[in-house]
Amino acid sequence: MQVHGQEVWNYAYFLTKHQDWADDITQDVFLRIYRSPNTFRGESSVRTWLFAITRNCVFNYRRSAFLRKVTLMGRVKHSGEAPSAESEALANQYIDEIWESVMALPAKYREVLILDARYELSLKEIADITGLSIGTVKSRLSRARRKAAEIWKGGVVYE
Structure with a gap:
């Protein structure tokens, strides 16, 4: 643990x-x-x-029985240091926007994107975890990247 x-x-x-x-x-x-x-x-x-x-x-x-349809999400904050308050604020805003884009993805896309980008797992490892074929993982990963970029650029929400 x-x-x-x-x-x-x-x-x-x-x-x-x-x-x-x-x-x-x-x-x-x-x-x-x-x-x-x-x-x-x-x-x-x-x-x-x-x-x-x-x-x-x-x-x-x-x-389980207590699952609710409405999801309220706080922002994921970056804890790194920046040389000035202004650059720290801009960096935090940028990181928040990216995380909001990722978190706005449907779960099936968000999951493979996180496993790939955050945890740097191989396609085979992602396929093993999710129970999907490697081809499906590749396809979902490609779509996840495209959809996250669309959300980040234009504010399109898929969920």
Whole structure:
């Protein structure tokens, strides 16, 4: 959990857009591993295995009775330093706009884009996590990039 806990939480957040859900899902992921430590078969990396478990927990969580249609999302903030207050404000605005574009994508596109761009997983690893073919992953990744660019440039919202 110390090594991969933050990545699991980030992935859960990217899939759900809710910080409290990401907290619950991350806890559920590591509880499942604690209860059944021998489920790792070594067919993938530990990280890929954790992302697959996280994805399954997200889908289970979404199926639960308290899921709501309305999603209120705060902005994802960049914590880096900038040489001046003005350049820091501009950088934060730029980063916020990009994250808003990514978070506005439908879940199926947002997921593959995050796994590729943020976690730098290979197409095969993404296919293993999502249960999709490599061709479908390539297609969704291409569409995700195009749609995110459209949203960022023109404010088009797909969800």
